[in-house]
Amino acid sequence: MAEALLSLRGVETHIGRYHILHGVELDVPQGGLTMLLGRNGAGKTTTLRTIMGLWRASAGAVRFEGRDITRLATADVARLGIAYVPESMAIFADLTVQENLVLAARSGPPRAERLDRIFARFPALRRFWTLPAGLLSGGQKQMLAVARAIIEPRRLLLIDEPTKGLAPAIIANMIDAFRELKDGDTTLLVVEQNFAFARRLGDTVTVMDDGRTVHHDTMDAFAADQALQQRLLGLSMDTHQ
């Protein structure tokens, strides 16, 4: 297995008086796509937010490229080349599509060839370039959120439930987009409930339950073991259709 780009060791996170993460252990190998799976409330989103510094880990360590980033401010974590796409189409609704993308290009105006690639993948963004992002449809907002994360080369993308509430045609588009990123130099950590989507894209999988990581494997091995899926995720055979 490739060396871990990101690793979490014994990470504990409290939100107010609630103890959410109980010693999370996670390795995200360089250059692949790791799926973070688990039932609702397992702590997947909190794990992503803890990596980004949006929630502060109360114990344990988050290391990125060997560097301890546990105590870094969110903006500093982002500046290391880690982009975060939260669930619920987290775009800036009052800004135009153009402003949303320009804002995310931290190192200067977006490069033309990068924009062309984004437009080729998500043509709607070119069409609504000067429109306030709040007026886009749900799927277009999600496209914009992903486009914002990839407007510049990133070392690591953290994506939270990218297919939530999206139409199948848009999901197919997302799969192609993530595959393209994976084939590039980008490492992805994706939280997902849609196992059909996860299985088509994931290289490795980590399963969480009750704030703990309970299983780590290759996606092929995990997809082949339906009894394990049933036990860890509560998935039935129907899910695989």
Add this chain to the structure above:
Amino acid sequence: MLRALLSDNLPRSRWLAAVLIVIVLALALAPFLFPGAKSLNVAVKICVFIVLAASYDLLLGYTGIVSFAHTMFFGIGGYGVAIALARLAPDWGAVALGTGAGVLVAVVLAALIGLFSLRVRTIFFAMITLAVASAFAILASQLSGLTGGEDGLNYRVPEALRPAFRLVEGDVLGVAVNGRIMTYYLVFLVSLALVLAMMRVVSSPFGSVLMAIRENAFRAEAIGYRTVVYRTVASCIAAAAAAVAGALLALWLRHTGPDTTLSFDLMIDILLMVVIGGMGTMYGAVLGATLLILAQNYLQDAMAAASQAASGVPLVANLLHPDRWLLWLGLLFILCVYFFPTGIVGRLRAARGRG
């Protein structure tokens, strides 16, 4: 040319554009269109309060910062010029020194308040600014040796700004171009430049970051923007603009005291101007300030005329009595907020969108 001047931030409504053109032309030609001490005084106040409201819009409308210390920065600029002119010679050097010192003190204070307080929640930050502004007002009234205390300071201005000064012999369009007219145009031109500069700020990538922070500070952080730094810089820019506005008013009034620059009533006025005009638009500050200053100065006169006209109708004449002008002003504001929840500018733009 106009597009570049407005930093691509166009009115986006024909009605709004028409109203703005009327306001700017009326202000540009005010000494000739509306000669007289009162009307010129009203025009100066409109110019100064447009800058003050626009700088507050940068905070409230564009960055989502609720501050009650904005009049403090206004006062710092006013007192800077007042103290320099009262203590030093009444010349341009003292004006420059006073304005520069006022802007510097305002920016440093804004940076300190921002860096120490902008991490807390909006309401707590508002309370901190309220406390700081109150403390400053008390300080200004207690340091009477420096500030003139409750009476304030009276001072002379540079010769070219005095009423006795004449730029040209004889009248121009029936108006003597004296030092007061010179002061008016100084106020008008500096105000215009400041508003255009602030429009440039909000239309720049920096302005986009401010709007992103207003919408969701966590998301802006997650992209890599240090929100506290951006908020603090926005506070400093707004404070600097407010300080220059204070310096302009000080030059016009030739008197600076707590009532003219530091009163909490002024803070409420600025808040109303921004809300009624339309937050996060810049143009809203122009409309709001013009409307409020005109209402404050002429509503009473209009009501006196209306009351006289309705003298035969007992209840109506009584209701329109000039002494009740504040009641009607309040009612006007309630109606404005009710019918224009996004401000006058928002309403005009929405009408255009539907049309």
